[in-house]
Amino acid sequence: MSSPTGADPRPAIRRTAEGDWVVVGRRCRACAEPVAYAWPRCPSCGSAVEPAHFGPRGTVWSSTVVRIAVPGHAPPYSLAYVDLDDGPRVLAHVPGRNADEPTPIGSTARLIGVSDDGDLQVEVTG
Amino acid sequence: MTARGTVAVAGVGTSHFGRQPDRDLLTLAYDAVREAFSDAGSERVDAVWVGTVFAPAGVAQRVLRAMGITGIPIVTVENACASGTTAFVEAHEAVRTGRHGRVLALGLEQMSTAFSGAITPETTDPEGRTGLAMPAMYAMSAARYLHTGAVTPEQLAAVSVKNHAHAVHNPRAQYSGHHTVEQVLASRMIADPLTLLQCCPTSDGAAAAVLTPATGAAGEVVVRGAALRSGTPWNHRSPHVWGHDVVADTTRDALAAADLDAASDADVLEVHDAFTIGEIVTTEALGLVPPGEGGKAAAGGVTALGGAHPVNPSGGLLSRGHPLGATGLAQIAEITWQLRGRCGARQVEGARLGLVETMGGGVSVLDGNACVVTVLESR
Numbered sequence: 082m083s084s085p086t087g088a089d090p091r092p093a094i095r096r097t098a099e100g101d102w103v104v105v106g107r108r109c110r111a112c113a114e115p116v117a118y119a120w121p122r123c124p125s126c127g128s129a130v131e132p133a134h135f136g137p138r139g140t141v142w143s144s145t146v147v148r149i150a151v152p153g154h155a156p157p158y159s160l161a162y163v164d165l166d167d168g169p170r171v172l173a174h175v176p177g178r179n180a181d182e183p184t185p186i187g188s189t190a191r192l193i194g195v196s197d198d199g200d201l202q203v204e205v206t207g
Numbered sequence: 208m209t210a211r212g213t214v215a216v217a218g219v220g221t222s223h224f225g226r227q228p229d230r231d232l233l234t235l236a237y238d239a240v241r242e243a244f245s246d247a248g249s250e251r252v253d254a255v256w257v258g259t260v261f262a263p264a265g266v267a268q269r270v271l272r273a274m275g276i277t278g279i280p281i282v283t284v285e286n287a288c289a290s291g292t293t294a295f296v297e298a299h300e301a302v303r304t305g306r307h308g309r310v311l312a313l314g315l316e317q318m319s320t321a322f323s324g325a326i327t328p329e330t331t332d333p334e335g336r337t338g339l340a341m342p343a344m345y346a347m348s349a350a351r352y353l354h355t356g357a358v359t360p361e362q363l364a365a366v367s368v369k370n371h372a373h374a375v376h377n378p379r380a381q382y383s384g385h386h387t388v389e390q391v392l393a394s395r396m397i398a399d400p401l402t403l404l405q406c407c408p409t410s411d412g413a414a415a416a417v418l419t420p421a422t423g424a425a426g427e428v429v430v431r432g433a434a435l436r437s438g439t440p441w442n443h444r445s446p447h448v449w450g451h452d453v454v455a456d457t458t459r460d461a462l463a464a465a466d467l468d469a470a471s472d473a474d475v476l477e478v479h480d481a482f483t484i485g486e487i488v489t490t491e492a493l494g495l496v497p498p499g500e501g502g503k504a505a506a507g508g509v510t511a512l513g514g515a516h517p518v519n520p521s522g523g524l525l526s527r528g529h530p531l532g533a534t535g536l537a538q539i540a541e542i543t544w545q546l547r548g549r550c551g552a553r554q555v556e557g558a559r560l561g562l563v564e565t566m567g568g569g570v571s572v573l574d575g576n577a578c579v580v581t582v583l584e585s586r
């Protein structure tokens with residue numbers, strides 16, 4: 082296994098003055114598409130985008146527990162697709178939930194930062 | 208329909224599919240090309256399109272020069288799991304437009320020497336970097352289907368049971384057997400809810416097809432229509448799980464090109480079942496079964512040999528194996544053999560019209576890197 086090199090492609094995240102974690106992404110000026118990445122144009126329509134923050138709250142769209150070896154990630158680990166409120170769908174780890182069952186779909190979740198390895202993390206809030 | 212502009216599949220061939228770490232891409236490719244040339248009755252080709260995902264740079268010229276194919280246009284294409292059928296549709300277009308006379312489409316992949324287990328997620332991709340291995344990506348769809356009640360665990364397992372049973376009659380398949388739903392569900396969990404027997408294996412193989420202008424001869428297998436698309440963004444607004452819409456859109460294009468009303472007009476289909484949920488979503492996206500009924504169709508025998516819409520008589524990717532670049536052309540080979548009535552115990556009786564669907568992914572945010580749908584017909 083080779084270590085990843087070059088720019089980190091994962092969503093950038095920062096903490097607001099209120100202490101919330103938010104994804105620093107972009108929103109399309111034409112179609113309002115929220116994008117979790119600092120890409121130069123809207124992936125949906127190609128129009129110009131402007132900086133936007135998303136989160137910290139969202140809803141779990143689906144989830145799984147990965148039980149096979151993946152370089153850089155020790156199994157088992159819990160993953161969820163979380164639709165951030167008025168924001169994009171992001172892939173996040175759900176630390177502490179990786180023992181037996183996947184994260185309940187439809188539950189509410191909140192961004193809690195990134196792991197030591199830089200993976201987006203959420204916790205289930207309800 | 209006149210023969211002008213119509214393209215025939217003059218010959219097909221494949222290597223054995225399976226873990227073959229002691230062989231190399233040269234010999235796997237030669238097995239496929241030799242059989243396709245023999246089937247076509249000629250070794251002459253004017254150009255070659257090669258589909259592969261993980262093979263080293265230069266692989267196309269490297270394997271082809273070993274069989275004396277040099278000095279002609281040779282092009283390598285990569286479209287994830289649809290690389291082989293991408294090579295096929297490009298070869299088809301080259302013949303259809305008269306750019307070239309006889310064109311070879313070749314797909315190849317040696318996975319066993321490249322990966323110790325599942326494909327390593329791409330670290331330059333955000334979700335790959337985050338640890339979304341391919342089984343996990345499909346597991347997200349399966350979990351969502353379970354959550355909405357669109358499928359049951361037993362229906363998911365039924366796809367694996369069906370395709371492994373089909374492969375019993377395919378001597379080139381990597382795995383086959385008469386499993387029970389209980390055995391499939393009890394196999395090792397890979398990514399919840401997908402168990403080991405619901406995931407395609409690590410495979411090595413090659414497959415090839417020779418395309419030529421149609422002659423109009425009786426029994427000739429021709430390309431009735433083909434289409435290729437890449438995915439558009441898949442996001443919180445998408446009404447369907449990942450991959451559904453690109454398959455549905457590409458199917459619409461291919462049916463229009465083939466002047467057909469519905470995929471259900473096909474007598475036999477080979478579709479992308481890298482994971483059990485994939486076949487279920489695909490049969491719905493094709494319009495073969497109503498939305499939410501793909502699982503029921505698999506469990507009820509609708510998509511089994513002998514059913515109304517036989518899907519993956521070869522055993523599919525789940526059983527034949529899934530050497531990425533080779534898969535699409537192995538699907539083309541199976542449908543060609545089916546339309547010629549040469550499939551023995553896995554033959555769909557009287558099959559005249561066949562459909563091949565392949566789709567691949569791995570690029571975050573997109574509803575698939577590419578999808579190819581092809582309709583073949585026996586004249």
Ligand SMILES: [Zn+2]
Binds near residue numbers: 110112113124127128
């Ligand atoms: Zn836009």
